[in-house]
Amino acid sequence: MSPPLFDAVIHAPNRLQICAFLAPLQEAEFQILRDELDVSDSVLSKHIKQLENAGYVKQRKSTVNGRQRTWVYLTGEGRQAFKDHIEELKRIVG
């Protein structure tokens, strides 16, 4: 049996949650992600940065009523990597 081929960048619990939350969506606001994961801004930023460095997510800034909002979305590469990761998990579970 071949050893598990986890995508280490995605598999960390918080990053897995970020990818899973973003998967059915086009994009989600930073604050919504923070509330869903129940983590601080800095922790979420750190994880998003790691996913961004891997090319899996991107951020977009918009201003609504003078307030800046950050939107996060999965890139095509990120969607594929997440899909592959799920396949690998399913293979392990059998």
Added chain:
Amino acid sequence: MTNEKHSAASSEAHKALDTIQQMKRSAMRRATPPRWFGVAIALLMGTLVTLAVADMRQLQVLVILGIGLVIVYQSQKSGVALKTLPIKLVVITLILLLPMYFGTIVVGQLMTPVLGQTLAAIFGGGVFAIAVYLLSLIERRLHLSKSAAGKS
């Protein structure tokens, strides 16, 4: 030892898959429009029919603008945007709503000699608004049951 390692990996993978399903469900719940959104869209769509029956089409552009504003407001407020418009929604719109829209205008115009223009316009708009609201409730229920079942 190898079996233990495999069992541990399998258990971890199972836990990860559960987490993924849970987060996907949360995302779908966040993306489900609230009830007020269905009410607002139904009222605005009903107003479109009312204006058409009352022969006040020049005001329809304002209502269409209102529909756009409500959609933008809702998407900004929810903080999430769905990846794609569900194909079912597009099919329902094309197969049911469009004929119903024109149908209620025609019925409203046919009712004008009986009810008078104002009442006929309100009647047509009211029927269409109720139909749109019921469709929004059905769509919302389907959406929520799907996300609860984790079929996102």
